[in-house]
Amino acid sequence: MKIGIFGYGNLGRGVEKAVLKNNDTELVGIFTRRDPSSISTLTGAPVYSANEVEKFKDIIDVMILCGGSATDLVHQSPSLVSLFHIVDSFDTHAKIPEHFATVNAIAKESGKIGIISCGWDPGMFSLARVYSEAILPDGTDYTFWGPGVSQGHSDAIRRIEGVLDARQYTVPVPSSVELAKSGSRPTLTTREKHTRDCYVVAKEGADLKKIEKEIKEMPNYFADYDTTVTFVSMEELKEKHASLPHGGVVIRSGITSEGNNQTIEYRLNLDSNPEFTGSVLLACARAATRLAAEGVKGAKTILDLPPSALSPKSPEELRAHSL
Protein backbone atom coordinates (compact mmCIF):
# COMPACT_ATOMS: atom_id res chain seq x y z
CA MET A 1 0.00 0.00 0.00
CA LYS A 2 1.21 3.49 -0.84
CA ILE A 3 0.97 5.97 1.94
CA GLY A 4 1.58 9.65 2.52
CA ILE A 5 2.30 11.41 5.80
CA PHE A 6 0.64 14.78 6.26
CA GLY A 7 2.43 16.76 8.98
CA TYR A 8 5.96 16.01 10.13
CA GLY A 9 6.26 16.43 13.87
CA ASN A 10 6.78 13.69 16.48
CA LEU A 11 3.81 11.67 15.22
CA GLY A 12 4.81 12.03 11.56
CA ARG A 13 8.25 10.70 12.39
CA GLY A 14 6.56 7.87 14.34
CA VAL A 15 4.62 6.84 11.23
CA GLU A 16 7.79 7.09 9.12
CA LYS A 17 9.52 4.65 11.48
CA ALA A 18 6.51 2.33 11.37
CA VAL A 19 6.81 2.16 7.58
CA LEU A 20 10.30 0.65 8.03
CA LYS A 21 8.78 -2.18 10.06
CA ASN A 22 5.95 -3.00 7.62
CA ASN A 23 7.19 -4.37 4.34
CA ASP A 24 3.81 -4.21 2.61
CA THR A 25 4.03 -0.42 2.84
CA GLU A 26 5.65 2.22 0.66
CA LEU A 27 6.05 5.81 1.81
CA VAL A 28 5.42 8.01 -1.25
CA GLY A 29 5.99 11.32 0.43
CA ILE A 30 5.77 13.56 3.46
CA PHE A 31 3.68 16.72 3.21
CA THR A 32 4.41 19.82 5.25
CA ARG A 33 3.22 23.40 5.57
CA ARG A 34 6.80 24.44 6.23
CA ASP A 35 9.37 24.97 3.49
CA PRO A 36 10.04 21.41 2.23
CA SER A 37 13.70 22.20 1.59
CA SER A 38 14.14 22.98 5.30
CA ILE A 39 13.23 19.44 6.32
CA SER A 40 15.43 16.38 6.28
CA THR A 41 13.60 13.11 6.88
CA LEU A 42 14.76 10.10 8.87
CA THR A 43 14.50 7.75 5.90
CA GLY A 44 15.26 10.10 3.03
CA ALA A 45 11.60 10.05 1.99
CA PRO A 46 10.76 12.99 -0.30
CA VAL A 47 9.13 16.06 1.26
CA TYR A 48 6.49 18.08 -0.56
CA SER A 49 4.59 21.24 0.18
CA ALA A 50 1.12 20.65 1.61
CA ASN A 51 -0.17 22.73 -1.31
CA GLU A 52 0.97 20.07 -3.77
CA VAL A 53 -1.03 17.27 -2.19
CA GLU A 54 -3.76 17.17 -4.84
CA LYS A 55 -1.22 16.03 -7.45
CA PHE A 56 -0.88 12.76 -5.52
CA LYS A 57 -4.58 11.94 -5.74
CA ASP A 58 -4.03 8.84 -7.89
CA ILE A 59 -0.64 7.88 -6.49
CA ILE A 60 -1.24 7.64 -2.73
CA ASP A 61 -3.72 5.08 -1.35
CA VAL A 62 -3.93 6.30 2.22
CA MET A 63 -2.93 9.65 3.69
CA ILE A 64 -2.00 9.45 7.36
CA LEU A 65 -2.70 12.74 9.09
CA CYS A 66 -0.24 13.67 11.83
CA GLY A 67 -1.41 17.10 12.95
CA GLY A 68 -3.07 18.15 16.19
CA SER A 69 -6.80 17.74 16.77
CA ALA A 70 -7.77 21.27 17.74
CA THR A 71 -6.42 23.34 14.88
CA ASP A 72 -5.23 20.86 12.22
CA LEU A 73 -7.42 17.77 11.96
CA VAL A 74 -10.78 19.55 12.20
CA HIS A 75 -9.96 21.09 8.81
CA GLN A 76 -7.47 18.67 7.26
CA SER A 77 -9.42 15.43 7.67
CA PRO A 78 -12.55 16.63 5.82
CA SER A 79 -10.41 18.30 3.17
CA LEU A 80 -8.08 15.37 2.50
CA VAL A 81 -10.76 12.66 2.57
CA SER A 82 -12.10 14.21 -0.62
CA LEU A 83 -8.85 13.03 -2.28
CA PHE A 84 -7.58 10.00 -0.36
CA HIS A 85 -8.52 7.35 2.16
CA ILE A 86 -7.34 8.92 5.39
CA VAL A 87 -6.42 7.88 8.91
CA ASP A 88 -6.28 10.44 11.71
CA SER A 89 -5.72 10.47 15.47
CA PHE A 90 -8.42 13.01 16.38
CA ASP A 91 -8.45 12.84 20.17
CA THR A 92 -10.77 15.56 21.46
CA HIS A 93 -13.19 13.00 22.91
CA ALA A 94 -16.15 15.38 23.25
CA LYS A 95 -15.98 16.41 19.59
CA ILE A 96 -15.62 12.96 18.04
CA PRO A 97 -19.31 12.64 16.99
CA GLU A 98 -19.14 15.99 15.16
CA HIS A 99 -15.80 15.16 13.50
CA PHE A 100 -17.15 11.75 12.47
CA ALA A 101 -20.24 13.33 10.87
CA THR A 102 -18.18 15.86 8.91
CA VAL A 103 -15.68 13.31 7.61
CA ASN A 104 -18.48 10.81 6.89
CA ALA A 105 -20.44 13.20 4.67
CA ILE A 106 -17.44 14.09 2.51
CA ALA A 107 -16.07 10.54 2.37
CA LYS A 108 -19.41 9.13 1.21
CA GLU A 109 -19.36 11.66 -1.61
CA SER A 110 -15.74 11.07 -2.62
CA GLY A 111 -16.04 7.29 -2.29
CA LYS A 112 -13.19 7.23 0.23
CA ILE A 113 -12.78 5.83 3.74
CA GLY A 114 -11.89 8.06 6.66
CA ILE A 115 -10.77 6.21 9.79
CA ILE A 116 -10.79 8.75 12.60
CA SER A 117 -9.54 8.78 16.19
CA CYS A 118 -6.93 6.01 15.91
CA GLY A 119 -4.03 5.63 18.30
CA TRP A 120 -4.12 4.26 21.80
CA ASP A 121 -6.62 6.51 23.57
CA PRO A 122 -8.81 6.92 21.62
CA GLY A 123 -7.86 3.71 19.87
CA MET A 124 -6.55 0.56 21.53
CA PHE A 125 -7.88 1.64 24.95
CA SER A 126 -11.31 2.23 23.36
CA LEU A 127 -11.21 -1.31 21.99
CA ALA A 128 -10.36 -2.65 25.44
CA ARG A 129 -13.30 -0.75 26.94
CA VAL A 130 -15.82 -1.84 24.30
CA TYR A 131 -14.84 -5.53 24.23
CA SER A 132 -14.71 -5.74 28.01
CA GLU A 133 -18.04 -4.04 28.54
CA ALA A 134 -19.70 -6.27 25.93
CA ILE A 135 -18.43 -9.36 27.77
CA LEU A 136 -18.97 -8.13 31.33
CA PRO A 137 -22.04 -5.88 31.28
CA ASP A 138 -22.28 -6.00 35.08
CA GLY A 139 -18.95 -4.30 35.70
CA THR A 140 -16.99 -1.11 36.17
CA ASP A 141 -14.33 0.42 33.92
CA TYR A 142 -11.13 2.07 35.05
CA THR A 143 -8.65 3.81 32.77
CA PHE A 144 -5.29 4.82 34.22
CA TRP A 145 -2.80 6.77 32.11
CA GLY A 146 0.94 6.71 32.56
CA PRO A 147 3.52 6.71 33.85
CA GLY A 148 4.16 8.99 30.93
CA VAL A 149 4.63 12.45 29.53
CA SER A 150 1.47 14.47 28.92
CA GLN A 151 2.20 16.98 26.16
CA GLY A 152 -0.90 19.02 26.98
CA HIS A 153 0.09 19.43 30.62
CA SER A 154 3.72 20.17 29.72
CA ASP A 155 2.50 22.89 27.34
CA ALA A 156 0.24 24.34 30.04
CA ILE A 157 3.24 24.77 32.35
CA ARG A 158 5.31 26.34 29.55
CA ARG A 159 2.71 29.07 29.19
CA ILE A 160 3.33 30.27 32.78
CA GLU A 161 5.39 33.45 33.09
CA GLY A 162 8.99 32.74 34.07
CA VAL A 163 9.00 29.16 32.69
CA LEU A 164 11.47 28.29 29.95
CA ASP A 165 10.58 24.62 29.49
CA ALA A 166 8.77 21.85 31.33
CA ARG A 167 7.92 18.17 31.29
CA GLN A 168 4.90 16.75 33.08
CA TYR A 169 4.53 13.08 33.98
CA THR A 170 1.13 11.60 34.68
CA VAL A 171 1.52 8.77 37.19
CA PRO A 172 -1.19 6.30 38.22
CA VAL A 173 -1.49 5.76 41.98
CA PRO A 174 -0.36 2.11 42.45
CA SER A 175 -2.74 1.37 45.34
CA SER A 176 -5.70 2.59 43.28
CA VAL A 177 -4.73 0.38 40.33
CA GLU A 178 -4.62 -2.58 42.73
CA LEU A 179 -8.01 -1.59 44.16
CA ALA A 180 -9.52 -1.36 40.67
CA LYS A 181 -8.33 -4.93 40.02
CA SER A 182 -9.49 -6.26 43.38
CA GLY A 183 -13.11 -6.90 42.46
CA SER A 184 -14.39 -4.41 45.05
CA ARG A 185 -15.36 -1.97 42.25
CA PRO A 186 -14.41 1.18 44.17
CA THR A 187 -15.42 4.70 43.18
CA LEU A 188 -12.14 6.54 42.69
CA THR A 189 -11.83 10.32 42.62
CA THR A 190 -9.61 12.16 40.17
CA ARG A 191 -7.10 12.78 42.97
CA GLU A 192 -7.05 9.12 43.99
CA LYS A 193 -6.32 7.88 40.47
CA HIS A 194 -3.30 9.90 39.31
CA THR A 195 -0.53 12.14 40.59
CA ARG A 196 1.26 14.71 38.45
CA ASP A 197 5.04 15.19 38.54
CA CYS A 198 6.40 18.36 36.94
CA TYR A 199 10.00 19.10 35.97
CA VAL A 200 10.36 22.80 35.29
CA VAL A 201 13.16 25.00 33.96
CA ALA A 202 12.68 28.58 35.21
CA LYS A 203 14.18 31.78 33.85
CA GLU A 204 17.01 33.18 35.90
CA GLY A 205 15.62 35.26 38.73
CA ALA A 206 12.06 33.99 38.29
CA ASP A 207 9.84 33.65 41.38
CA LEU A 208 9.90 29.88 41.89
CA LYS A 209 7.34 29.88 44.69
CA LYS A 210 4.91 31.76 42.47
CA ILE A 211 5.45 29.37 39.54
CA GLU A 212 4.89 26.36 41.79
CA LYS A 213 1.69 27.88 43.17
CA GLU A 214 0.41 28.73 39.70
CA ILE A 215 1.00 25.18 38.52
CA LYS A 216 -0.60 23.51 41.52
CA GLU A 217 -3.68 25.72 41.42
CA MET A 218 -4.24 25.62 37.64
CA PRO A 219 -7.87 24.56 37.13
CA ASN A 220 -8.61 21.38 35.11
CA TYR A 221 -4.92 20.63 34.60
CA PHE A 222 -3.54 20.39 38.16
CA ALA A 223 -5.92 21.69 40.85
CA ASP A 224 -7.67 18.34 41.28
CA TYR A 225 -4.42 16.35 41.61
CA ASP A 226 -1.60 15.89 44.04
CA THR A 227 1.12 17.64 42.10
CA THR A 228 4.85 17.82 42.75
CA VAL A 229 7.03 20.48 41.14
CA THR A 230 10.78 20.02 40.78
CA PHE A 231 12.93 22.78 39.31
CA VAL A 232 15.77 21.52 37.14
CA SER A 233 18.37 23.03 34.82
CA MET A 234 17.87 23.02 31.05
CA GLU A 235 20.73 20.51 30.80
CA GLU A 236 19.05 18.11 33.22
CA LEU A 237 15.71 18.42 31.42
CA LYS A 238 17.33 17.62 28.09
CA GLU A 239 19.38 14.78 29.50
CA LYS A 240 16.84 13.02 31.69
CA HIS A 241 13.48 14.02 30.25
CA ALA A 242 13.94 14.05 26.49
CA SER A 243 12.02 10.92 25.58
CA LEU A 244 8.25 10.57 25.37
CA PRO A 245 7.35 7.40 27.25
CA HIS A 246 3.71 6.72 28.02
CA GLY A 247 1.21 3.96 28.53
CA GLY A 248 -1.43 2.99 30.99
CA VAL A 249 -4.01 0.38 31.72
CA VAL A 250 -7.69 -0.22 31.10
CA ILE A 251 -9.29 -2.44 33.71
CA ARG A 252 -12.78 -3.86 33.74
CA SER A 253 -13.89 -5.54 36.92
CA GLY A 254 -17.21 -7.33 36.75
CA ILE A 255 -19.20 -10.30 37.94
CA THR A 256 -20.88 -13.03 35.94
CA SER A 257 -22.74 -14.35 38.99
CA GLU A 258 -22.76 -13.68 42.72
CA GLY A 259 -19.21 -14.01 44.02
CA ASN A 260 -17.57 -14.72 40.68
CA ASN A 261 -15.34 -11.75 39.91
CA GLN A 262 -13.81 -11.49 36.46
CA THR A 263 -11.10 -8.98 35.67
CA ILE A 264 -9.87 -7.92 32.24
CA GLU A 265 -6.74 -5.80 32.01
CA TYR A 266 -5.21 -4.19 28.91
CA ARG A 267 -1.86 -2.57 29.57
CA LEU A 268 0.56 -0.58 27.45
CA ASN A 269 4.13 0.18 28.44
CA LEU A 270 5.57 2.45 25.78
CA ASP A 271 9.08 3.82 25.44
CA SER A 272 7.84 6.10 22.68
CA ASN A 273 4.28 7.35 22.58
CA PRO A 274 4.49 8.88 19.05
CA GLU A 275 6.12 5.78 17.56
CA PHE A 276 3.48 3.49 19.05
CA THR A 277 0.66 5.80 17.93
CA GLY A 278 2.24 5.94 14.46
CA SER A 279 2.27 2.14 14.36
CA VAL A 280 -1.44 1.99 15.21
CA LEU A 281 -2.19 4.54 12.48
CA LEU A 282 -0.30 2.45 9.94
CA ALA A 283 -2.20 -0.73 10.85
CA CYS A 284 -5.45 1.23 10.46
CA ALA A 285 -4.27 2.47 7.04
CA ARG A 286 -4.00 -1.17 6.01
CA ALA A 287 -7.56 -1.76 7.19
CA ALA A 288 -8.68 1.21 5.07
CA THR A 289 -7.31 -0.40 1.90
CA ARG A 290 -8.89 -3.75 2.84
CA LEU A 291 -12.33 -2.24 3.42
CA ALA A 292 -12.04 -0.08 0.30
CA ALA A 293 -11.44 -3.22 -1.76
CA GLU A 294 -14.82 -4.45 -0.51
CA GLY A 295 -16.52 -1.24 -1.62
CA VAL A 296 -16.87 0.33 1.82
CA LYS A 297 -16.85 4.14 2.02
CA GLY A 298 -17.50 6.80 4.66
CA ALA A 299 -16.14 7.45 8.13
CA LYS A 300 -15.13 4.60 10.41
CA THR A 301 -13.46 4.23 13.79
CA ILE A 302 -11.32 1.37 15.04
CA LEU A 303 -14.50 0.00 16.66
CA ASP A 304 -15.91 -0.66 13.18
CA LEU A 305 -12.86 -2.45 11.76
CA PRO A 306 -12.70 -6.25 11.75
CA PRO A 307 -9.46 -7.05 13.62
CA SER A 308 -8.22 -9.22 10.74
CA ALA A 309 -8.26 -6.15 8.46
CA LEU A 310 -5.42 -4.58 10.47
CA SER A 311 -3.11 -7.55 9.96
CA PRO A 312 -0.82 -8.08 6.97
CA LYS A 313 -1.70 -11.79 7.17
CA SER A 314 -4.62 -13.32 5.32
CA PRO A 315 -7.70 -14.51 7.24
CA GLU A 316 -6.62 -18.10 6.41
CA GLU A 317 -3.16 -17.56 7.91
CA LEU A 318 -4.65 -15.92 10.99
CA ARG A 319 -7.08 -18.78 11.56
CA ALA A 320 -4.32 -21.35 11.15
CA HIS A 321 -1.66 -19.67 13.29
CA SER A 322 -2.98 -16.83 15.45
CA LEU A 323 -6.48 -17.89 16.48
Place this chain on the structure above:
Amino acid sequence: MKIGIFGYGNLGRGVEKAVLKNNDTELVGIFTRRDPSSISTLTGAPVYSANEVEKFKDIIDVMILCGGSATDLVHQSPSLVSLFHIVDSFDTHAKIPEHFATVNAIAKESGKIGIISCGWDPGMFSLARVYSEAILPDGTDYTFWGPGVSQGHSDAIRRIEGVLDARQYTVPVPSSVELAKSGSRPTLTTREKHTRDCYVVAKEGADLKKIEKEIKEMPNYFADYDTTVTFVSMEELKEKHASLPHGGVVIRSGITSEGNNQTIEYRLNLDSNPEFTGSVLLACARAATRLAAEGVKGAKTILDLPPSALSPKSPEELRAHSL
Protein backbone atom coordinates in the same frame (compact mmCIF):
# COMPACT_ATOMS: atom_id res chain seq x y z
CA MET B 1 -32.31 -11.64 20.58
CA LYS B 2 -33.65 -15.11 21.17
CA ILE B 3 -31.08 -17.71 21.98
CA GLY B 4 -30.90 -21.41 22.64
CA ILE B 5 -28.25 -23.31 24.58
CA PHE B 6 -27.22 -26.65 23.13
CA GLY B 7 -25.54 -28.77 25.80
CA TYR B 8 -25.94 -28.17 29.51
CA GLY B 9 -22.65 -28.75 31.33
CA ASN B 10 -20.43 -26.12 32.98
CA LEU B 11 -20.31 -23.98 29.83
CA GLY B 12 -24.05 -24.21 29.20
CA ARG B 13 -24.69 -23.01 32.73
CA GLY B 14 -22.16 -20.21 32.13
CA VAL B 15 -24.16 -19.03 29.11
CA GLU B 16 -27.38 -19.28 31.11
CA LYS B 17 -25.89 -16.97 33.76
CA ALA B 18 -24.69 -14.57 31.07
CA VAL B 19 -28.26 -14.27 29.78
CA LEU B 20 -29.25 -12.86 33.19
CA LYS B 21 -26.71 -10.05 32.77
CA ASN B 22 -27.75 -9.09 29.22
CA ASN B 23 -31.22 -7.62 29.04
CA ASP B 24 -31.41 -7.64 25.26
CA THR B 25 -31.37 -11.45 25.41
CA GLU B 26 -34.08 -14.04 25.87
CA LEU B 27 -33.29 -17.67 26.57
CA VAL B 28 -35.85 -19.73 24.66
CA GLY B 29 -34.64 -23.13 25.73
CA ILE B 30 -31.86 -25.47 26.70
CA PHE B 31 -31.29 -28.57 24.57
CA THR B 32 -29.82 -31.76 25.94
CA ARG B 33 -29.12 -35.32 24.84
CA ARG B 34 -30.02 -36.47 28.35
CA ASP B 35 -33.59 -36.98 29.54
CA PRO B 36 -34.93 -33.37 29.77
CA SER B 37 -37.05 -34.25 32.80
CA SER B 38 -33.88 -35.17 34.72
CA ILE B 39 -32.48 -31.63 34.43
CA SER B 40 -33.35 -28.62 36.54
CA THR B 41 -31.98 -25.36 35.25
CA LEU B 42 -30.57 -22.44 37.23
CA THR B 43 -33.11 -19.97 35.85
CA GLY B 44 -36.08 -22.22 35.29
CA ALA B 45 -35.52 -22.05 31.52
CA PRO B 46 -37.33 -24.89 29.71
CA VAL B 47 -35.31 -27.96 28.75
CA TYR B 48 -35.92 -29.85 25.53
CA SER B 49 -34.54 -32.97 23.96
CA ALA B 50 -31.78 -32.35 21.41
CA ASN B 51 -33.97 -34.30 18.97
CA GLU B 52 -36.62 -31.58 19.09
CA VAL B 53 -34.29 -28.78 18.03
CA GLU B 54 -35.58 -28.52 14.46
CA LYS B 55 -38.98 -27.35 15.75
CA PHE B 56 -37.29 -24.17 16.98
CA LYS B 57 -35.94 -23.22 13.55
CA ASP B 58 -38.05 -20.07 13.28
CA ILE B 59 -38.13 -19.24 16.99
CA ILE B 60 -34.47 -19.14 18.00
CA ASP B 61 -32.12 -16.57 16.41
CA VAL B 62 -28.81 -17.92 17.64
CA MET B 63 -27.98 -21.35 19.02
CA ILE B 64 -25.00 -21.31 21.37
CA LEU B 65 -23.22 -24.65 21.33
CA CYS B 66 -21.78 -25.75 24.65
CA GLY B 67 -20.36 -29.19 23.91
CA GLY B 68 -16.75 -30.31 23.71
CA SER B 69 -14.67 -29.85 20.57
CA ALA B 70 -13.47 -33.39 19.94
CA THR B 71 -16.69 -35.37 19.90
CA ASP B 72 -19.55 -32.83 19.98
CA LEU B 73 -18.80 -29.67 18.01
CA VAL B 74 -17.24 -31.37 14.98
CA HIS B 75 -20.71 -32.80 14.26
CA GLN B 76 -23.08 -30.39 15.99
CA SER B 77 -21.82 -27.12 14.52
CA PRO B 78 -22.25 -28.16 10.87
CA SER B 79 -25.58 -29.79 11.65
CA LEU B 80 -27.08 -26.89 13.62
CA VAL B 81 -25.85 -24.12 11.31
CA SER B 82 -28.23 -25.51 8.72
CA LEU B 83 -31.05 -24.35 11.04
CA PHE B 84 -29.75 -21.42 13.11
CA HIS B 85 -27.01 -18.86 13.39
CA ILE B 86 -24.60 -20.58 15.73
CA VAL B 87 -21.75 -19.70 18.05
CA ASP B 88 -19.31 -22.36 19.22
CA SER B 89 -16.12 -22.55 21.28
CA PHE B 90 -14.25 -25.05 19.10
CA ASP B 91 -10.78 -25.04 20.64
CA THR B 92 -8.73 -27.74 18.95
CA HIS B 93 -6.35 -25.18 17.45
CA ALA B 94 -4.88 -27.50 14.81
CA LYS B 95 -8.28 -28.41 13.40
CA ILE B 96 -9.77 -24.90 13.23
CA PRO B 97 -9.20 -24.44 9.45
CA GLU B 98 -11.01 -27.71 8.73
CA HIS B 99 -13.87 -26.92 11.12
CA PHE B 100 -14.17 -23.44 9.60
CA ALA B 101 -14.40 -24.86 6.07
CA THR B 102 -17.10 -27.38 7.03
CA VAL B 103 -19.25 -24.83 8.86
CA ASN B 104 -18.69 -22.24 6.13
CA ALA B 105 -19.95 -24.48 3.33
CA ILE B 106 -23.17 -25.38 5.13
CA ALA B 107 -23.79 -21.85 6.47
CA LYS B 108 -23.43 -20.33 2.99
CA GLU B 109 -26.08 -22.74 1.80
CA SER B 110 -28.49 -22.20 4.70
CA GLY B 111 -27.95 -18.43 4.71
CA LYS B 112 -26.84 -18.53 8.35
CA ILE B 113 -23.77 -17.29 10.22
CA GLY B 114 -21.54 -19.66 12.15
CA ILE B 115 -19.11 -17.95 14.51
CA ILE B 116 -16.61 -20.58 15.56
CA SER B 117 -13.85 -20.79 18.17
CA CYS B 118 -15.11 -18.09 20.55
CA GLY B 119 -14.12 -17.87 24.18
CA TRP B 120 -10.86 -16.62 25.60
CA ASP B 121 -8.27 -18.89 23.96
CA PRO B 122 -9.16 -19.16 21.15
CA GLY B 123 -11.07 -15.91 21.40
CA MET B 124 -10.02 -12.87 23.41
CA PHE B 125 -6.39 -14.03 23.55
CA SER B 126 -6.44 -14.48 19.75
CA LEU B 127 -7.64 -10.89 19.41
CA ALA B 128 -4.82 -9.71 21.66
CA ARG B 129 -2.28 -11.59 19.53
CA VAL B 130 -3.62 -10.34 16.19
CA TYR B 131 -4.00 -6.68 17.18
CA SER B 132 -0.61 -6.61 18.88
CA GLU B 133 1.21 -8.25 15.99
CA ALA B 134 -0.43 -5.88 13.49
CA ILE B 135 0.79 -2.90 15.53
CA LEU B 136 4.23 -4.25 16.44
CA PRO B 137 5.40 -6.42 13.53
CA ASP B 138 8.96 -6.44 14.90
CA GLY B 139 8.09 -8.24 18.09
CA THR B 140 7.65 -11.49 19.97
CA ASP B 141 4.47 -13.00 21.41
CA TYR B 142 4.15 -14.77 24.73
CA THR B 143 1.00 -16.48 25.98
CA PHE B 144 0.91 -17.64 29.61
CA TRP B 145 -2.08 -19.55 30.93
CA GLY B 146 -3.21 -19.63 34.53
CA PRO B 147 -3.09 -19.72 37.42
CA GLY B 148 -6.06 -21.90 36.71
CA VAL B 149 -7.61 -25.32 36.45
CA SER B 150 -6.93 -27.25 33.25
CA GLN B 151 -9.80 -29.65 32.67
CA GLY B 152 -7.83 -31.66 30.12
CA HIS B 153 -4.93 -32.23 32.51
CA SER B 154 -7.26 -33.01 35.40
CA ASP B 155 -8.98 -35.61 33.23
CA ALA B 156 -5.64 -37.11 32.22
CA ILE B 157 -4.77 -37.70 35.88
CA ARG B 158 -8.19 -39.20 36.58
CA ARG B 159 -7.52 -41.86 33.94
CA ILE B 160 -4.54 -43.21 35.94
CA GLU B 161 -5.17 -46.44 37.83
CA GLY B 162 -5.74 -45.84 41.53
CA VAL B 163 -6.91 -42.23 41.11
CA LEU B 164 -10.41 -41.31 42.28
CA ASP B 165 -10.37 -37.62 41.43
CA ALA B 166 -7.90 -34.87 40.63
CA ARG B 167 -7.50 -31.18 39.95
CA GLN B 168 -4.59 -29.76 37.98
CA TYR B 169 -3.54 -26.12 38.15
CA THR B 170 -1.46 -24.58 35.38
CA VAL B 171 0.73 -21.86 36.89
CA PRO B 172 2.83 -19.35 34.92
CA VAL B 173 6.41 -18.95 36.21
CA PRO B 174 6.45 -15.36 37.56
CA SER B 175 10.08 -14.67 36.63
CA SER B 176 9.39 -15.75 33.04
CA VAL B 177 6.37 -13.45 32.80
CA GLU B 178 8.57 -10.58 33.97
CA LEU B 179 11.25 -11.54 31.45
CA ALA B 180 8.68 -11.59 28.63
CA LYS B 181 7.68 -8.05 29.58
CA SER B 182 11.26 -6.81 29.95
CA GLY B 183 11.91 -6.05 26.30
CA SER B 184 14.75 -8.59 26.10
CA ARG B 185 12.54 -10.90 23.99
CA PRO B 186 13.82 -14.15 25.50
CA THR B 187 13.26 -17.60 24.05
CA LEU B 188 11.41 -19.50 26.77
CA THR B 189 11.12 -23.27 26.88
CA THR B 190 7.94 -25.08 27.83
CA ARG B 191 9.46 -25.87 31.24
CA GLU B 192 10.43 -22.25 31.85
CA LYS B 193 6.97 -20.90 31.12
CA HIS B 194 4.61 -22.94 33.32
CA THR B 195 4.59 -25.29 36.28
CA ARG B 196 1.85 -27.83 36.95
CA ASP B 197 0.37 -28.41 40.40
CA CYS B 198 -1.72 -31.54 40.87
CA TYR B 199 -4.10 -32.33 43.74
CA VAL B 200 -4.95 -35.99 43.66
CA VAL B 201 -7.37 -38.21 45.58
CA ALA B 202 -6.10 -41.80 45.52
CA LYS B 203 -8.03 -44.98 46.20
CA GLU B 204 -7.36 -46.53 49.60
CA GLY B 205 -4.25 -48.68 49.39
CA ALA B 206 -3.17 -47.30 46.01
CA ASP B 207 0.55 -47.05 45.26
CA LEU B 208 1.09 -43.29 45.67
CA LYS B 209 4.71 -43.35 44.48
CA LYS B 210 3.61 -45.09 41.30
CA ILE B 211 0.78 -42.61 40.67
CA GLU B 212 3.12 -39.66 41.20
CA LYS B 213 5.66 -41.16 38.78
CA GLU B 214 3.00 -41.87 36.16
CA ILE B 215 1.76 -38.27 36.34
CA LYS B 216 5.19 -36.69 36.19
CA GLU B 217 6.32 -38.82 33.25
CA MET B 218 3.12 -38.56 31.20
CA PRO B 219 4.15 -37.40 27.72
CA ASN B 220 2.69 -34.13 26.32
CA TYR B 221 0.74 -33.47 29.51
CA PHE B 222 3.41 -33.39 32.23
CA ALA B 223 6.81 -34.73 31.13
CA ASP B 224 8.00 -31.34 29.81
CA TYR B 225 7.02 -29.46 32.97
CA ASP B 226 8.09 -29.14 36.57
CA THR B 227 5.16 -30.89 38.21
CA THR B 228 4.22 -31.17 41.86
CA VAL B 229 1.82 -33.82 43.09
CA THR B 230 -0.05 -33.44 46.38
CA PHE B 231 -2.33 -36.20 47.64
CA VAL B 232 -5.45 -34.92 49.39
CA SER B 233 -8.67 -36.39 50.76
CA MET B 234 -11.89 -36.23 48.75
CA GLU B 235 -13.25 -33.78 51.35
CA GLU B 236 -10.31 -31.43 50.90
CA LEU B 237 -10.58 -31.59 47.10
CA LYS B 238 -14.26 -30.73 47.24
CA GLU B 239 -13.77 -27.98 49.80
CA LYS B 240 -10.70 -26.24 48.43
CA HIS B 241 -10.63 -27.11 44.74
CA ALA B 242 -14.27 -27.02 43.62
CA SER B 243 -14.24 -23.81 41.59
CA LEU B 244 -12.88 -23.36 38.11
CA PRO B 245 -10.71 -20.25 38.15
CA HIS B 246 -8.47 -19.50 35.19
CA GLY B 247 -6.93 -16.71 33.21
CA GLY B 248 -3.57 -15.78 31.88
CA VAL B 249 -1.78 -13.14 29.92
CA VAL B 250 -0.80 -12.42 26.32
CA ILE B 251 2.28 -10.27 26.03
CA ARG B 252 3.78 -8.76 22.91
CA SER B 253 7.16 -7.17 23.27
CA GLY B 254 8.43 -5.30 20.24
CA ILE B 255 10.40 -2.33 19.04
CA THR B 256 9.33 0.52 16.80
CA SER B 257 12.91 1.76 16.40
CA GLU B 258 16.30 0.95 17.91
CA GLY B 259 16.03 1.16 21.68
CA ASN B 260 12.32 1.95 21.82
CA ASN B 261 10.63 -1.05 23.42
CA GLN B 262 6.87 -1.21 23.38
CA THR B 263 4.96 -3.76 25.44
CA ILE B 264 1.32 -4.72 25.11
CA GLU B 265 -0.24 -6.91 27.78
CA TYR B 266 -3.73 -8.42 27.84
CA ARG B 267 -4.55 -10.16 31.10
CA LEU B 268 -7.52 -12.13 32.37
CA ASN B 269 -8.10 -13.01 35.99
CA LEU B 270 -11.18 -15.21 36.13
CA ASP B 271 -12.99 -16.64 39.13
CA SER B 272 -15.03 -18.80 36.78
CA ASN B 273 -13.69 -19.97 33.44
CA PRO B 274 -17.02 -21.36 32.13
CA GLU B 275 -18.98 -18.24 33.12
CA PHE B 276 -16.49 -15.96 31.41
CA THR B 277 -16.41 -18.14 28.30
CA GLY B 278 -20.20 -18.19 28.30
CA SER B 279 -20.21 -14.38 28.44
CA VAL B 280 -17.91 -14.18 25.41
CA LEU B 281 -20.14 -16.60 23.50
CA LEU B 282 -23.19 -14.46 24.26
CA ALA B 283 -21.49 -11.27 23.03
CA CYS B 284 -20.56 -13.14 19.84
CA ALA B 285 -24.19 -14.27 19.46
CA ARG B 286 -25.16 -10.60 19.43
CA ALA B 287 -22.60 -9.98 16.68
CA ALA B 288 -24.13 -12.84 14.67
CA THR B 289 -27.55 -11.14 14.70
CA ARG B 290 -25.98 -7.78 13.75
CA LEU B 291 -24.06 -9.22 10.81
CA ALA B 292 -27.07 -11.28 9.71
CA ALA B 293 -29.12 -8.07 9.54
CA GLU B 294 -26.55 -6.81 7.01
CA GLY B 295 -26.95 -9.93 4.89
CA VAL B 296 -23.70 -11.62 5.92
CA LYS B 297 -23.62 -15.43 5.87
CA GLY B 298 -21.02 -18.16 6.26
CA ALA B 299 -18.43 -19.00 8.90
CA LYS B 300 -16.69 -16.25 10.87
CA THR B 301 -14.31 -16.06 13.78
CA ILE B 302 -13.98 -13.31 16.36
CA LEU B 303 -11.16 -11.92 14.18
CA ASP B 304 -13.73 -11.09 11.49
CA LEU B 305 -16.25 -9.32 13.75
CA PRO B 306 -16.22 -5.53 14.04
CA PRO B 307 -15.83 -4.89 17.78
CA SER B 308 -18.91 -2.64 17.83
CA ALA B 309 -21.04 -5.61 16.73
CA LEU B 310 -20.43 -7.34 20.10
CA SER B 311 -21.76 -4.41 22.10
CA PRO B 312 -25.42 -3.82 22.96
CA LYS B 313 -24.79 -0.10 22.39
CA SER B 314 -25.23 1.57 19.02
CA PRO B 315 -22.18 2.77 17.06
CA GLU B 316 -23.29 6.35 17.84
CA GLU B 317 -23.38 5.68 21.58
CA LEU B 318 -20.00 3.96 21.44
CA ARG B 319 -18.40 6.86 19.57
CA ALA B 320 -19.85 9.37 22.01
CA HIS B 321 -19.04 7.56 25.25
CA SER B 322 -16.59 4.66 24.82
CA LEU B 323 -14.19 5.76 22.11
